[in-house]
Amino acid sequence: MKVLAVIADLLREAAARRWFLALAIALTALLLLLLTSLRLEVVDGALAATRLFGEPMFHDIRPADVALRPVFQVASQVVFWGGLLFGVLACADFGPALLSPGRIEFLMALPVRRWELLLGTFLGVLVLAVGGALYAAGGLVLVLGGKTGVWTGWPLLSALLAALSFGAVYAAMLAMALWVRSAALSAATGMVVVGLGLLATHRRTLMAAMENGPGRALFAAVTALVPPLGRMAQVAGALASSAPLAPGSLLRLLLGTLAFTAAVLAVAGYRFERKDF
Amino acid sequence: MPAALEVTDLHKRFRSPLGRVEAVALDGVDLEVPAGEAFGLIGPNGAGKTTFIKCLLAICAPDAGTVSLLGGPPERAASRARVGYLPERLALPGAWTPRAFLASVARLKGIPPDPSALESLLDRVGLAEATGRRIRGFSKGMRQRLGLAAALVGSPELLVLDEPTDGVDPLGRVEIRNLLAAELARGATLFINSHLLSETERLCTRIGILDRGKLVRSGPLELLTRVERRWRVAFAEGAPSAELVALGFEPDGPGGWLLVAPDAPALNAALDRARAAGALVVALERASKDLEEVLAEAVEPAR
Numbered sequence: 123m124k125v126l127a128v129i130a131d132l133l134r135e136a137a138a139r140r141w142f143l144a145l146a147i148a149l150t151a152l153l154l155l156l157l158t159s160l161r162l163e164v165v166d167g168a169l170a171a172t173r174l175f176g177e178p179m180f181h182d183i184r185p186a187d188v189a190l191r192p193v194f195q196v197a198s199q200v201v202f203w204g205g206l207l208f209g210v211l212a213c214a215d216f217g218p219a220l221l222s223p224g225r226i227e228f229l230m231a232l233p234v235r236r237w238e239l240l241l242g243t244f245l246g247v248l249v250l251a252v253g254g255a256l257y258a259a260g261g262l263v264l265v266l267g268g269k270t271g272v273w274t275g276w277p278l279l280s281a282l283l284a285a286l287s288f289g290a291v292y293a294a295m296l297a298m299a300l301w302v303r304s305a306a307l308s309a310a311t312g313m314v315v316v317g318l319g320l321l322a323t324h325r326r327t328l329m330a331a332m333e334n335g336p337g338r339a340l341f342a343a344v345t346a347l348v349p350p351l352g353r354m355a356q357v358a359g360a361l362a363s364s365a366p367l368a369p370g371s372l373l374r375l376l377l378g379t380l381a382f383t384a385a386v387l388a389v390a391g392y393r394f395e396r397k398d399f
Numbered sequence: 400m401p402a403a404l405e406v407t408d409l410h411k412r413f414r415s416p417l418g419r420v421e422a423v424a425l426d427g428v429d430l431e432v433p434a435g436e437a438f439g440l441i442g443p444n445g446a447g448k449t450t451f452i453k454c455l456l457a458i459c460a461p462d463a464g465t466v467s468l469l470g471g472p473p474e475r476a477a478s479r480a481r482v483g484y485l486p487e488r489l490a491l492p493g494a495w496t497p498r499a500f501l502a503s504v505a506r507l508k509g510i511p512p513d514p515s516a517l518e519s520l521l522d523r524v525g526l527a528e529a530t531g532r533r534i535r536g537f538s539k540g541m542r543q544r545l546g547l548a549a550a551l552v553g554s555p556e557l558l559v560l561d562e563p564t565d566g567v568d569p570l571g572r573v574e575i576r577n578l579l580a581a582e583l584a585r586g587a588t589l590f591i592n593s594h595l596l597s598e599t600e601r602l603c604t605r606i607g608i609l610d611r612g613k614l615v616r617s618g619p620l621e622l623l624t625r626v627e628r629r630w631r632v633a634f635a636e637g638a639p640s641a642e643l644v645a646l647g648f649e650p651d652g653p654g655g656w657l658l659v660a661p662d663a664p665a666l667n668a669a670l671d672r673a674r675a676a677g678a679l680v681v682a683l684e685r686a687s688k689d690l691e692e693v694l695a696e697a698v699e700p701a702r
Contacts, residue, residue, distance in 0.1 A: 127506040134503075138494030224490035228549070231456040231484035231559070232507045233476035398459040 124234045128242020129249060132216060136250055141212035145254060153261040162269045186270045191363035193266065194277050198362035201258050202284040202355045209288045210312035213247050217299030217308055226399045236394050244296055244387060251288045255281035280362035287354045290383045291315045297390035300397065318344060319351025349379040403557050403588035404432040404455065409464035411450055424450040426612035437589040439603030441596060441694055446609040448592045449487060452561055456484060469557055480508060483550035487561040493535030497521055497545050500534065504549045524548040525574055539566035547575065558582060559590045564598055576602055596690040608697045616697045623693050629686035630666060632656045638678035646672050657686060
């Protein structure tokens with residue numbers, strides 16, 4: 123399938139970029155640092171002491187799985203927001219690079235359909251996001267699991283949620299690149315979607331503070347369309363720390379994010395099919 | 400012979416975002432290129448040549464008219480699978496090796512990459528020594544050769560080449576010309592857009608001249624360059640120049656003469672008179688113009 127070939131090419135291109143090499147080195151160094159410098163003393167299933175670089179971090183004795191919850195929660199937030207911001211900056215150029223003169227003409231003359239190019243680029247970036255998030259979360263699970271004996275798969279699911287959220291942001295970035303071929307504008311679009319996603323999380327509170335009128339209506343309309351990324355981050359944190367979720371909340375969030383992503387990609391595809399190069 | 404390319408009444412206008420027509424790139428172009436022939440498209444800058452090529456390959460959608468690419472619409476991926484294309488300025492992935500790039504092209508063409516076939520392709524375009532090097536270190540000529548290799552992946556039936564020898568040194572141009580001649584001998588159809596008229600003249604059997612979106616001349620090279628009623632005659636050394644001039648011959652380079660004769664009896668009568676004056680005919684051919692003159696003649700009247 124041609125989409126797989128486009129994905130493979132994008133991953134090969136990403137492997138040659140310094141951004142991704144730097145991310146892989148930084149994540150590996152961080153995990154190695156935790157592996158070598160974090161000492162967790164577990165006695166009868168309870169965390170008796172935590173030392174980082176030899177300095178005690180907590181003094182109270184708690185069950186190991188409960189004691190690790192805040193660690194996983196913080197780690198999930200770092201993966202979510204750090205991954206989102208890194209992804210916006212590092213992936214901003216993939217769309218414009220695909221559409222660069224001399225490359226897009228060559229690709230279009232090949233027996234590849236336009237939607238295959240678009241979908242392949244989107245999925246390639248999503249594979250990168252999932253890979254990065256799983257590497258970070260999986261490494262943390264392995265380090266902490268190995269040291270404490272507490273093994274949990276929830277941080278991995280939380281990382282997938284972060285990657286899915288980035289997918290929604292990247293769909294908007296890719297769509298923008300089809301209107302204006304600019305990496306800077308693509309990155310700016312990503313930042314705007316992240317910002318709107320944060321506002322969408324608190325839309326009811328914010329709307330309560332607004333006067334009725336066109337401004338409020340516009341705010342309501344825009345924030346109703348954008349996935350509430352702040353809420354997604356909260357759910358990701360709750361998942362990572364094995365905290366209970368309100369029934370149906372995760373499903374609603376997932377469906378909403380997927381619908382936003384699919385709609386934006388459909389608009390991008392419509393534009394791509396009709397664009398002259 | 401079936402046509403490899405058939406274009407009927409092709410129109411393309413470029414508009415501003417507000418819909419105002421900014422440029423008429425193609426204005427009713429009709430063209431047919433028979434399979435197995437080498438066709439050269441020439442014309443001044445801005446004539447619409449690249450837009451025409453883009454319409455042939457569905458990179459650009461025409462406003463009106465039809466395009467048939469190897470018997471099918473260019474929008475159909477199966478039609479494009481039988482075409483090799485070299486764009487004017489091919490952007491190549493700098494971090495890749497040429498081998499990896501060609502393997503990617505093969506995959507996108509739906510052909511399982513065969514390392515030995517790709518190596519032999521790189522050898523054919525003169526890049527055998529550079530297969531393991533990163534593309535970012537390539538010269539312009541090497542990039543052009545790699546682009547040509549990419550166009551040749553899968554032995555396409557039709558090669559559409561936009562400035563194939565751009566940036567290539569003179570010896571490299573000869574190699575590329577030989578390679579394209581071999582493709583022609585294999586049965587491929589060549590569609591070449593080049594500013595190098597001498598290259599086009601050497602390789603192509605049919606020519607089209609595009610000017611301001613219109614195909615102002617099209618046909619076999621021989622017919623386009625032929626000068627009616629003019630003949631080039633070569634006489635053996637020692638021919639009496641003064642008598643030849645008196646008989647209506649005009650000097651045309653060392654040992655060469657030009658003669659205007661409306662038909663065969665007039666031509667033979669003039670030659671008989673020259674021979675009677677002591678000149679010995681060693682060669683006779685119809686006088687022809689070079690492509691530069693043909694282009695200038697075709698384009699100038701409209702300007």
